[in-house]
Amino acid sequence: MSRTFVGMPDFPTAAAGATHDPQLRHNLREATHTIRDKRDSAVGELDDWAQLRAAGKAIKDRTLRHLDGYLEQLESAVTAAGGTVHWAADAEEANAIVTRLVRDTGEREVVKVKSMATQEIELNNALDQAGITAYETDLAELIVQLGDDLPSHILVPAIHRNRAEIREIFLRTMADWGVPAPENLSDQPAALAEAARVHLRRRFLDTKVAISGANFAVADTGTLVVLESEGNGRMCLTLPETLISVVGIEKIVPSWSDLEVFLQLLPRSSTGERMNPYTSTWTGPTDGDGPRNFHLVLLDNGRTNALADEVGRQALRCIRCSACLNICPVYERTGGHAYGSVYPGPIGAILNPQLHGTSDPVDASLPYASSLCGACYEVCPVAIDIPEVLVHLRERVVSEPGHAAEKATMGAAGWVLNDGRRLGLAQRAIGAARSMVPRHIPGPPSAWTDTRDLPDIPEKSFRQWWRKREKAQEDETTGARQPREDGAEGRQRSDRRGGERS
C-alpha cells in the first residue's frame, strides 16, 4: 500500500542524496526540459497570455477574500443539484467521512482518479485500515502504487521511474492486485500502457464507488470539473454508482464563466497542450447518466492557516499545474521526494510550511529550498510571487525559537558587512587561513556543511584582486605614456593589448 511521508529527512539531507544520483538527475533534467519547452510553445501561441494570467490571479483573489460566502454558495448549489456536502476540518475527519460513505454502500473496493487532496490526507492508508482497497487508475499513480513508492511530481508522479523500472514493477506486482502483466511484456511505453489498460479494464466496469478530487468547483452552479488525459477519470466519473469528491476549500471559482480563463491557463501551463484530452464536468447526479449518488467533501486541513497569512495567502491561488516545478533549478536537481510532501517544488516550498506550520524540521527547511531566482513566479499562470512568500516564510522560521546559531551568524555578518574596513580585515584573515579551513565545520554550523560542500576560499578577496589589477593597469598606462580619453576606452585598449600578448 502507499507509504507515508512521515519520517522523511529534511530538505537539505534528502537533497544531498538526490543530487548524487546521476540517473535521477538525468531523468529529471530530460523530463523538466521537455515539459517546459512544450509549455513555452503552447503559451507563446496566445498573445493575450498576460491578460489571462492577470484575470486568473484576480478571480482567485476575489475567491479567497470572500471564501466564506463562496463556500456557502457552493454548498447550496451542490445540494440543490442533488449532491451531499460534507465538511472536513482536517485529514483525519476527511478520511473518516470518506470511509463511512464507502462503508454505507456496502462495498470494499473503490477506484480513484488522481487527486492531490487525497494524497495529501493519505486516504488510501486510512481506507486500507478500514478494510477497503483503493485502486489508483491514473497510469503514473498506478506505477507509484504498485511500486510501493511515493509520487515525486504533481503532474507526472512517476517521473523518477524509467521504462525498464516500470516494466519490472508491472511484472512483479500486477498479479497481486488483479490481472497480471503479460509474461512477454516489453518496456515500450505503448506496451506498458496497454498492460495498464488490461489490468484496470474490468475494475472500471465493475466497481461501484469512485473517489476523485476536482480541479475546480464552481460556486454559482455547484459544478465540479476534472481535467485528465487517459480516460481513467471519465471511467471513474461515469460508471460507478457512487462518486465521492474530496476537494480543498481553495478550489472554488465564483462563476461558471470564470472557467473560460482557467480552461485556457491550466492545460497550457501544465502539459503544454492547447487542451487536455478529457475534461468532465458534473452538477450533481443526472438520472441515467453517471453516478446516482454524489458526495462532496470540502477539506480545510491547514488551508485556513495559509489564508490567515496576508503574504502567504496567494499560495492558495495555485491550480496545481506544476509549471513551477519544471522550471525550478533546485527541483531539477533534487526531484520531488526531497520535499517530503505530496506538494514538491517551489509551490510545495511555500504551501507545506503554511499548511502544517514550521515546527517540523522538514517544513522549516523548505523556505530555504530555493535559489530565489524567480523563474517560478514568471511561469505561474496565476502569478503567485513564490520568492516573496519564501522570503516571508524564512523570516517566520528564524523568528521562531531554535535558530540561535543562524541568528548569531547573521548578526556577526551584519557587523562585518556594515563597515568596509572590517570587511577588508576579515577577508584578509580568511584568505590567510584558507589552508586551515576544514571541509566540514563542527558545532552548530555543521547543519550547513553536513549537506553542502564548503566552497574553496580564494587566495585573495575580490577587493584585493581589484586593487592589484587597477594598480597594474595604472603602472602600465603611465609606463607607455599613452593618453587616456575615458575609462571605458582605456579598458578596451588594455584588453586588446592583453590579447596581443597572449
Added chain:
Amino acid sequence: MTGSRERILGRVRAALADVPRDERPDDVAVPRTYASAHGGDPVPTLVDRLEDYKASVHRVTAGGLAEAIAEAARRRSLARLVVPPDLPAEWTTATPATIVRDDGLTIDELDAVDGVVTGCAVAIAETGTIVLDTGTAQGRRAVSLIPDVHLCVVRADQVVNGVPETVAQLDPHRPLTWISGPSATSDIELDRVEGVHGPRILEVIIEEG
C-alpha cells in the same frame, strides 16, 4: 458534520480579518481584457488541431455524411456500432455494420461493441476540442467512453473559435465531456501514447454546406 462546517467557516472568517467588512466580491476587480478568441478560420483551424492530437479528420459536404461514416466503419473493421437512441437514422444507412441503438444497454453490452457514432454540442477550433453535452445525437456519457472507436460528427455551424465562446454557450447543469483527441498518456518517460482507457481512435467527420 455541522460542527466542522461552522468551525471551518469560523476559521475562514477569522483568517480574513484584514478584508474590510464592507468589501463585496465585485469590489475585487477582475480585468477581462483577454481575447474571446484568437482568430483564424474556424474549420481549417479545427482540422489542424485535431490532426495534431492524432485524430483522423474528414471533411464532407451535406449528403456525404452517411458514406463517410460507412467508409470509416469499413476502414476500422467495425462490425457493431452503438448509436444514441436519437441519432438521425440516415447517418448510418450506408454502413455495413450492425447498428445497436442504446436503449439502456448494460456496461458489458457497451463493452461488446466495436465503435460508437455521435454528434456533438459544439467544437472549439483553436484547441481542437469537441464538447458533448448529452443533447441530441450524443447519448449518455458511457456511450462515447467504453467503445474503442469514436466516430464523431461535427456540423460546420457548430464550430466556434475559442474557449470563452464555448463556455458561454454551454449549460453547466448538463453533464459535459470535452474531448481533445483520443485517450493519451505521457506518464512513461513523457513519451506520448495514444489510447489508454478511453477510446483509442477518434475520427471526426466535419459536415459542411
